[in-house]
Amino acid sequence: MVFEYAPAPESSAVVDIRASYGLFIDGEFVDGHGEPFKSINPADESVLADVARADESDVDRAVKAARTAYDTVWGPMPGRERAKYLYRIARLVQERSRELAVLESIDNGKPIRESRDVDVPLVAAWFFYYAGWADKLAHAGFGPDPRPVGVAGQVIPWNFPLLMLAWKIAPALACGNTVVLKPAETTPLTALLFADICRQADLPPGVVNIVTGAGDTGRALVAHDGIDKVAFTGSTEVGREIARVLAGTGRRLTLELGGKAANIVYEDAALDQAVEGIVNGIFFNQGHVCCAGSRLLVQESVAEEVLERLKARMATLRVGDPLDKNTDIGAINSAEQLAKIRELSAAGEAEGATAWSPPCELPARGFWFAPTVFTDVAQSHRIAREEIFGPVLSVLTFRTPDEAVTKANNTPYGLSAGIWTEKGAQILWTAQRLRAGVVWANTFNKFDPAAPFGGYKESGFGREGGRHGLEGYLSV
Amino acid sequence: MSDRMPERLAVRKTYKLFIGGAFPRSESGRSYVVTDAKGRFTANASQASRKDARDAVAATRKAFPGWSGRTPYNRGQILYRIAEMLEGRRDQFVGELRRAGASKGDAADEVDAAVDRWVWYAGWADKLAAVTGAANPVSGPYFNFSAPEPTGVVAVLAPDSPLLGLVSVVAPVIVSGNTCVVVASEPAPLPSITLAEVLATSDLPGGVVNVLTGRRAEIAPWLASHMDVNALDLTGAAAEDVRALESDAAGNLKRVFRGAETGWTADPGTARMTAFLETKTVWHPMGV
Amino acid sequence: MSTTIRFVRTARFGDAGEVSTETLNGAAELRAFLRGLPGVDRVGAEERAARLASRSIKTTAKAEAIDLAISMVDLTTLEGADTPGKVRALCAKAARPDPSDGTVPKVAAVCVYSDLVDVAVRALAGTGIGVASVATSFPSGRAPLEAKLADTRAAVAAGAAEIDMVIDRGAFLAGDLGKVFDEITAVKEACGTAHLKVILETGELATLDNVRRASWLAMRAGADFIKTSTGKVSPAATLPVTLVMLEAVRDYRAATGRQVGVKPAGGIRTTKDAVRYLVLVNETAGPDWLTPEWFRLGASSLLNDLLMQRRKLSTGVYSGPDYFTLD
Structure with a gap:
């Protein structure tokens, strides 16, 4: 017989998509100075929301907020306190997992089975894992008193919007850095929901800043003088461009780029x-x-x-x-x-x-x-x-x-x-x-926060995950 | 000019390049004058061309599978052998460093330190994986480990510290299985070629270390932009050249290391080794 | 040592689909063949089974699945305390699972011990429901071959349409594959026209590689069905084990043209469990196996849960166990 599976749609009632979204800077949602852009649902081409576009002045404001937070709050904070913030975030991700998964599938187009069973659980795991490192950095093999790098500028792709955010933000914060993160133009919504999670966690303003936009916003971020470290996941072509921009600046760079496995x-x-x-x-x-x-x-x-x-x-x-x-x-x-x-x-x-x-x-x-x-x-x-x-x-x-x-x-x-x-x-x-x-x-596409991930050759350099993932965010 | 014949005329050494285990002249036929501290002629050093750099990269690549495939124990023994050979030629290096301007005591100290540096790195060969690798406790029925592997072909711009600085940048690159093209100190290149003679007699396979002498500013861009070079050590690069070289290196996303050119006598640490390592993570299920 | 075994011809060796009596000097070849089968990676198989288990079967699909599952149940009682009265009660349940609802399909078969076959046959007369009998010194299989054959013949003589035999796991684990093969062919012969289900007792075979090899061995020896478990050993049926067996029947048909059925048995208690098995069948062996002719669920308490879920779908309210008969 033919066994037809009836439609089994996950309810989207759990998410509340606003008509428009601002930038998340210094703990507040603010308007951007660029022309807002639309995020659409790739499954039906419907418009989901208007999203603010950060121009250079917005990026500058975000970097300054991150710097202030780094100098006054997050940098001086003992690791054990940073750890507790990250644990809080991990728990909040678990608590809001359904909402995050549904929104991810709507904005990205990936099956709910994957966002529910892979992406979101890994996001929580990533924060949980790096939370534990925050007060143990002296034991990580990078010297007795490893210091954070400072302000990290992070640019992430659209394929795993929330998971890539976690790969970037969790180790950065654990090591005592503050961040300005730019999500991909086509998938900004879960990052903005994550901003709300930061607020629920009472994360000090400026520790995490999220600037939305397209390539120009990304370029403004990676080229900003106030950034100490750039982390990028995306195409090899853009990775090359970023490496050229950073040439001679002495700023740190890690890249996770393309592949043809x-x-x-x-x-x-x-x-x-x-x-x-x-x-x-x-x-x-x-x-x-x-x-x-x-x-x-x-x-x-x-x-x-x-x-x-x-x-x-x-x-x-x-x-x-x-x-x-x-x-x-x-x-x-x-x-x-x-x-x-x-x-x-x-x-x-x-x-x-x-x-x-x-x-x-x-x-x-x-x-x-x-x-x-x-x-x-x-x-x-x-x-x-x-x-x-x-x-x-x-x-x-x-x-x-x-x-x-x-x-x-x-x-x-x-x-x-x-x-x-x-x-x-x-x-x-x-x-x-x-x-x-x-x-x-004898397996494929397995990911775990305890396992270092990253490429050889033109697939980039630096590792994310595990003890190795700390290195890019510490002055070693 | 002396007014009488010397008892015996010294046999001078022709300083050539060191590529693929052989000592060729520059294909360009060029050389440049190396002088001592007082500006007197010491020797003509080969002035390598971009084609020499190209040939050196080819030799370096050719040597990579074999050298990286050696057991760490074997690499450690060969590095220790280099220390033994260097120790045996101690007087020769002291003389060479003195001609380059070092005092007798400083020259002796530098040779001693260079020998000791090879010994230090020799011991690292079979310990790097223990220090930089990991068994990863992943959340699932998988055996998961990460192990360091050499990055590949490394181009090294050596500092002007003609022996200790040179050894300090070459040894950490090759101990893990990388092979390298090293551009020697421009003003003091001669110890690099003499060191190549040590390398050539230390069971180090040809091509693992290749030495170019000449104009850094001429050779470096060709190495920095070479698509078959995996990493670049800018220790000896002039500050004003760094930006352009790093930009060239972005062409194939070379790993770029820019270490400080000071304090060669300090504890070297592990940074120069780990800069030229890749981490490979391997997953395998566990089940019956 | 030259055990002579009879050999089912496969497309690899001869004409497709013929169950021949070609004689090969075969224990060694059989062993080589079974060892030459692709391995099974347990973690991968479990992951695949778990992923299929996450399929969401709702509304109309669920209603269809429940009725299909009911029609595939081999309603089973295999207790030392079984009596004619118990068997008759079970047969009544089999023919009319929900006396208050005539649209509920009947089950596929009733499964009993061989000495109670005649009771079941009489109780089920005219219902179209077959009687399956366990045989061959069920559940351990530890008896002389003659005893096993006598057991089988008695069940068939009493009217059993299906025989559920157990393989000699001891011989299998000791590497005496020829003995296992010969026993199956002997029992198959004793079955006559009755269908032969071969119980692998996968809980004792332990590895999925063994499950795959035992499946092929049983099919090549002439099994009409391969069945996971007696229900007396834990673990009994599991999704990964059933996945491997479904792959085996799929591959066997592709190689020989002959279709063999699959029956997970033991531990299948809820509608959710049953639906997961149906999904497994659907996406592994394929829809050709989604009929009671080719797939069975060996169970007892499962039936009432299926009925309860069925009523929830038709009435919209959750039901309770007191509304379904315990037989």
């Missing part, structure tokens, strides 16, 4: 779990994941079997309403991103690769792209080299472990990689040779 499936892999790993690797969060396993490298001897299983599995993916609890793949975040995915997919077909998607009905309004797998892909094709940042998988084959490693490393990126084999020695041999900052063996 190889997911290597050896012939002796646990195939059903490997297929799950491939699916999770590329279709998690619509493939809007810097560490996505976007290049499947499968041993030729099992390529056909793996592809058959993969396609059957892809046919069960449910694409649609992000708020439906059964949705596996939500909306593409923006029209701009959708255009980019389409352009690269078209290039894939033009270059001779073969695209396949399961039959799936896409909603008429909003930004959608069916999960797609490309076969007959050559290492030289654009879809095998460029980051697509969408639900598009390129499949290549290899014959020997050496060839797998060589192909995996043959990219300017080096963020993540996957290995699937039941042979332990082969896992360790392969993991050792992959030039990537995160290697998932």
Whole structure:
């Protein structure tokens, strides 16, 4: 029989989206001096809210507020007190988890299952984890009395809006820094809700400042003289630009940039779990994941079997309403991103690769792209080299472990990689040779505040998570 | 001019470059005059060109898989071997430093300190992972660890401290498995080539350390912008060049380290090692 | 050592779908074949099962799922204290689970010990509900093969339409796969036209790799169904174990063309549990298995919870246990 799942929408009544949002500076919501912009719901293109745009003067005001808070309150505060603020924030995130998850799905387009089960729990975990470091920094291996850097300017992407905020703010505050954070233009709403959480936590004004806007706002922030440290997550192109802006300034910089991860499936892999790993690797969060396993490298001897299983599995993916609890793949975040995915997919077909998607009905309004797998892909094709940042998988084959490693490393990126084999020695041999900052063996796309994350080569530098994640926010 | 024939005419050394374990002249055929403290001619040093830099990067890259694939214990032994070889040539280096202007006592102290520095770093080879790595207690049924790995090819602009400064910037780069191109002190390049002779006889594989002498300002931009260089140590860069070099380095997002050029006798700490390390985190499920 | 076993031909080795009696010098080959199956990573399998368990089945889908689940129940009583009276009561429940509501479907089968098969057959006469009998020295399986076969033959002679046998877990764990295989084929022969369900007792096989291998072994020996558990060992049915078995029947059909059913049994007590199993079937083996012919739920107390949830959907108010019969 056909077992149709009835719509199971998560109620959006739990969130109260205001008509317009200001900047969060010095503990208050204030108007920006730029032309406000609209945040839209990518699932139906409806306007969610008008959001203030910070210009240089607004950024300056935010940086000054952060500096004052750093000098007068947060810098001098004992670590154990900072810790308690962060614990408070972690608890508030847990208490308001439903609201945060729903708002994230509405603003970003990601399935509620992911925002509910992955993003928001990790946000709470991140604050909980770094809260514990705040009064233990002397034991972190960075000397007996490590000092904060000062004011951090942080620019985050739209793929995990709240989680990236947590990755940035939690360690910065734990180490005694104050921050000015710029969320992505298309996904500012959960950061502004987070500002309300800061207020509920009675966080001293100016410790966290949130300036919304687009590229200009980001440029004004990273170039501001009053910033001591810049942390950026986003594209390699913008990362390069920021590195150039900071050249010679002596300001600290950490970058978490793009990737084109190889997911290597050896012939002796646990195939059903490997297929799950491939699916999770590329279709998690619509493939809007810097560490996505976007290049499947499968041993030729099992390529056909793996592809058959993969396609059957892809046919069960449910694409649609992000708020439906059964949705596996939500909306593409923006029209701009959708255009980019389409352009690269078209290039894939033009270059001779073969695209396949399961039959799936896409909603008429909003930004959608069916999960797609490309076969007959050559290492030289654009879809095998460029980051697509969408639900598009390129499949290549290899014959020997050496060839797998060589192909995996043959990219300017080096963020993540996957290995699937039941042979332990082969896992360790392969993991050792992959030039990537995160290697998932027999799993993929796992994140934890205790585990350092970050790239090799053009995927950026610095680590987020774990003890290593403190280093970027301490004068060491 | 002496009015009589010397008893024996000294055999001088031709100072060349050190690339891939060999001592070639600059492909450009150029050299420049190195003088002693009183401005007298000491030797002609090779004046490396951008093509020499390119060749050196290629040799450095070629050496990387082998050197980084050695066991840390083996790398530590080789660094210790360098200390042994340097100690054996103590008098030669004292002489060379004196010709560059150091007093007898200072020259001897600097050579001693340079030997001791190799010994210090040799011992780090098999301890870095213990100090900078971690077993990560993640919230789930996964074995998770982070281990340091060498960044890759490092371009080093050495400071003007001709021996101790040079050793202090090269040893921390290679101890973890990086390979490097080092641009020697411009005014005092000769000890770098003599040190290369030590390296060449210390079981250090060819290409792990490559030494260029010449004009820093000419060579450095080619290294800073080279897309197959992973990291850049600007210790010996002129302050006015830093901005441009860092900007060049952004082309492929090199890791840039800008250490202070003072206090070579102080405890070196770990910063120069950790600056050229990547952290790799590996996850694996635990289950039956 | 040359155990000679009979071998189900698969597409890998011969014609699709034939259950042949081709004889191979086979224990070694069987062992090699089972060891050559892809491994199962427990953490990954559990994660997949947990994720499917988070599917939200509401409103019309839930109503359909409840009726489907009721129609898949093998209503079971397997107690030492079972009596003809107890079995007759259960049969009445099976035929009319909710006497106050005629739209409730009947269950798939009633499952009893072999000595009570005749009681059940008489009680169910004319209902269209089959009688399943556990056999082969259930639940331990620790008896001579002749005793197991006698048990089976007696149940079939008494009218059992389905036989739920247990495999020899001791032999399986000792690596004597040929013995396990031979016993299944012998019991299959003793079944005649009765359907054979092979209980793997996955709680004793311990690893998911063993579950996969035992599934293939049973299918190749001729099982019509593979079943997780006796209900007498903990853990009994679990979602990850059932996931692996569903993957096995899916792959087996792809390789041979022959479809084999799956029956999780033991520990399935709530509607939520049952719906999770249906989702698992739907998204693993696929809709072809979503009928009582190919999927069963071995349970006893589950039925009343299904009825209670069903009434909540039809009346809009939560019901209570006093409104459903305890049989």
